[in-house]
Amino acid sequence: MAGILVYVLAKDGEFNKNSLGAISEAASVVGSIGGEAAAVVVGGDIADDKLATLGNYGATKVYKVDGPEGVAQPAVDAMAKVMNDNGIEIALFGGGLLGLEIGAGLTARLDAGVTMEVTGIKSEGGRIIVERPVLQDSQIVDVAFNGKAVIVGRLNAFEPKETGGSAAVEPVSVEFSEFSLKAELVTRGEQRGADVNIEDADILVAGGRGLGEADNFKLAEDLADSLGGAVAATRAVVDAGWYPYAAQIGQTGKTVAPKLYLAAGISGAIQHKVGMQASENIVAINKDPNAPIFEFSDLGVVGDLHKIVPKLTEAIKAKKGA
Numbered sequence: 001m002a003g004i005l006v007y008v009l010a011k012d013g014e015f016n017k018n019s020l021g022a023i024s025e026a027a028s029v030v031g032s033i034g035g036e037a038a039a040v041v042v043g044g045d046i047a048d049d050k051l052a053t054l055g056n057y058g059a060t061k062v063y064k065v066d067g068p069e070g071v072a073q074p075a076v077d078a079m080a081k082v083m084n085d086n087g088i089e090i091a092l093f094g095g096g097l098l099g100l101e102i103g104a105g106l107t108a109r110l111d112a113g114v115t116m117e118v119t120g121i122k123s124e125g126g127r128i129i130v131e132r133p134v135l136q137d138s139q140i141v142d143v144a145f146n147g148k149a150v151i152v153g154r155l156n157a158f159e160p161k162e163t164g165g166s167a168a169v170e171p172v173s174v175e176f177s178e179f180s181l182k183a184e185l186v187t188r189g190e191q192r193g194a195d196v197n198i199e200d201a202d203i204l205v206a207g208g209r210g211l212g213e214a215d216n217f218k219l220a221e222d223l224a225d226s227l228g229g230a231v232a233a234t235r236a237v238v239d240a241g242w243y244p245y246a247a248q249i250g251q252t253g254k255t256v257a258p259k260l261y262l263a264a265g266i267s268g269a270i271q272h273k274v275g276m277q278a279s280e281n282i283v284a285i286n287k288d289p290n291a292p293i294f295e296f297s298d299l300g301v302v303g304d305l306h307k308i309v310p311k312l313t314e315a316i317k318a319k320k321g322a
């Protein structure tokens with residue numbers, strides 16, 4: 001039997017949008033390889049009638065596993081069991097850090113091939129082919145698999161499509177490995193700025209390590225407020241805990257194309273550039289005249305952001321009469 005198994009993350013009784021998109025993507029291609037687009041949900045204490053609504057996005061079956069929610073290893077155990085028991089050879093994730101972690105573990109467990117950052121799935125001659133951007137997204141490569149496959153989508157690459165329908169819910173009992181139960185989700189916190197959808201913002205003020213410390217993100221927030229925009233960040237500052245992951249732009253973060261991208265204290269590393277290079281206007285403030293970001297900025301300001309940003313905010317407020 002063939003088919004595709006999609007990992008579905010549920011939080012507070014709601015399904016993750018990227019997981020729903022992954023189901024729709026699986027449903028759109030599974031017909032050509034045979035088998036069904038199935039979903040697996042681990043933990044979360046979700047009622048069967050809610051699980052059945054995954055059918056509205058194209059799942060025909062939902063495997064329901066009782067177990068710890070939001071942790072990678074139990075999900076690896078669950079997915080490996082469901083795939084082995086049902087002869088499913090392809091696992092699909094909508095993206096995100098948890099998807100990457102489960103995907104990596106599942107790849108090792110199944111000795112599968114893996115492709116991450118996938119932006120599209122198609123089929124040719126009864127085989128699944130995935131599209132993966134490379135070389136700063138300037139080219140797309142087609143990847144096929146010999147045997148089992150783990151596919152992790154790029155965040156927001158797969159659009160959820162409501163098609164109507166209801167999925168059959170099948171409980172699965174999984175014996176978790178001892179090591180899988182060594183970690184547990186203790187708390188899930190809301191991150192500052194997580195409510196802002198930076199992908200939809202027309203104006204982004206992005207902060208980098210040049211801000212100096214977490215508290216200085218206030219400079220970026222004030223400037224963004226004055227412009228009616230939102231705040232974004234580099235991976236360096238997100239990894240340092242200065243700003244939420246939800247705001248990260250770049251290869252392992254979000255891809256944006258606002259009307260204005262104002263980069264403050266950002267060097268312009270290639271991994272950051274790929275996430276913002278499509279912006280209509282790029283303005284960079286950096287004290288180093290040789291910073292790479294100036295090579296792809298429309299306007300470059302060489303100077304200390306701690307002096308420039310507050311003055312800019314003041315000037316914008318004054319101009320707006322605020």
Ligand SMILES: Cc1cc2nc3c(=O)[nH]c(=O)nc-3n(C[C@H](O)[C@H](O)[C@H](O)COP(=O)(O)OP(=O)(O)OC[C@H]3O[C@@H](n4cnc5c(N)ncnc54)[C@H](O)[C@@H]3O)c2cc1C
Pocket residue numbers: 207208209210211233234235236237248249250251252253254264265266267268269270271272275285286287288291303304305306
């Ligand atoms: C596999 C992989 C994936 C990655 N994915 C991402 C990703 O998705 N997104 C991402 O952003 N990065 C990513 N990175 C990291 C990336 O390579 C860079 O390390 C990161 O983007 C640098 O962040 P930064 O510009 O904030 O810091 P830095 O490179 O340290 O730059 C800080 C800049 O601030 C300037 N500066 C310092 N003080 C001031 C001041 N007072 N006034 C004005 N300017 C000042 C400096 O001149 C410097 O140019 C990834 C790396 C790898 C290996």
